[in-house]
Amino acid sequence: MVANNANTAVVTGAASGMGCATAAALAADGWNVLALDRVATTVEANGQHFTTTEVDVTKRDQVSAAIAAHCADSSDPVGLVANIAGIYPPSTLDDFTEDLYRKVFDVNVLGVLNVTAAAVEHMTAGGSIVNFASVDAFTVSRGQLLYGASKAAVVMLTKELALELAPRGIRVNAIAPGWVNTPGNAATGRMDAAAASIPLGRVGQPDEIARWVSILGSPDAGYMTGETIVLSGGDVIR
Numbered sequence: 001m002v003a004n005n006a007n008t009a010v011v012t013g014a015a016s017g018m019g020c021a022t023a024a025a026l027a028a029d030g031w032n033v034l035a036l037d038r039v040a041t042t043v044e045a046n047g048q049h050f051t052t053t054e055v056d057v058t059k060r061d062q063v064s065a066a067i068a069a070h071c072a073d074s075s076d077p078v079g080l081v082a083n084i085a086g087i088y089p090p091s092t093l094d095d096f097t098e099d100l101y102r103k104v105f106d107v108n109v110l111g112v113l114n115v116t117a118a119a120v121e122h123m124t125a126g127g128s129i130v131n132f133a134s135v136d137a138f139t140v141s142r143g144q145l146l147y148g149a150s151k152a153a154v155v156m157l158t159k160e161l162a163l164e165l166a167p168r169g170i171r172v173n174a175i176a177p178g179w180v181n182t183p184g185n186a187a188t189g190r191m192d193a194a195a196a197s198i199p200l201g202r203v204g205q206p207d208e209i210a211r212w213v214s215i216l217g218s219p220d221a222g223y224m225t226g227e228t229i230v231l232s233g234g235d236v237i238r
């Protein structure tokens with residue numbers, strides 16, 4: 001996949017899982033990656049080494065400062081944004097708290113808005129934004145009361161932002177993964193059981209999800225905006 005000539009790619013949640021795989025894939029494609037995470041760390045993935053810049057996506061000032069500093073240093077506009085940072089603590093009507101509600105919606109929804117609003121100031125026509133939703137936006141998952149609602153919000157934000165940014169030539173799409181082999185997910189201890197019920201017989205790998213960020217950010221997807229692609233091995237078919 002070839003990077004377009006506006007070649008900074010902003011990737012959030014880049015210290016782990018699909019964010020890490022995406023940052024590595026985009027760097028291999030030739031993008032100048034600005035890897036953001038609430039954790040500052042050095043990562044090696046798929047032969048790519050990169051350092052994450054410590055940014056909390058719930059803090060608009062931190063996000064704006066990091067993107068502005070990177071663009072000033074590199075003189076590159078932003079060509080691609082991958083909003084991948086997310087949290088998925090379980091919750092039910094019985095055990096949810098106001099604090100947990102705010103945490104989940106702040107990271108998963110406000111975080112997407114903060115990064116998008118900060119990045120579009122540095123984007124030109126041809127740029128693209130890819131948000132991470134989840135199959136839980138479309139089908140119920142027991143014990144994911146707040147998470148499912150937050151990811152449904154991401155699907156709708158993707159549509160609204162696509163409409164709003166279309167006149168500027170900026171496309172906005174989303175990916176809704178099913179079960180993916182990431183550290184956060186492995187911690188649930190439920191992946192083997194999940195694989196048994198997935199039509200393709202396995203959970204997804206971070207790299208194969210990352211590849212779709214490259215595709216959605218490329219001119220090959222230049223006529224697609226406002227869509228959410230489900231990548232679940234047939235677990236959820238819409």
Ligand SMILES: NC(=O)c1ccc[n+]([C@@H]2O[C@H](COP(=O)([O-])OP(=O)(O)OC[C@H]3O[C@@H](n4cnc5c(N)ncnc54)[C@H](O)[C@@H]3O)[C@@H](O)[C@H]2O)c1
Pocket residue numbers: 012013014015016017018019036037038039055056057058084085086087088107111132133134135176177178179180181182183184185
């Ligand atoms: N793993 C799955 O199977 C799966 C399925 C569907 C959707 N998703 C979504 O895909 C995305 C990535 O999932 P993953 O499993 O790779 O995640 P992960 O838990 O492995 O990594 C998430 C990263 O986001 C970062 N992060 C969390 N809060 C942040 C904040 N406030 N500011 C900046 N960074 C922050 C974490 O530090 C971490 O590095 C998430 O949005 C998740 O909801 C995951």
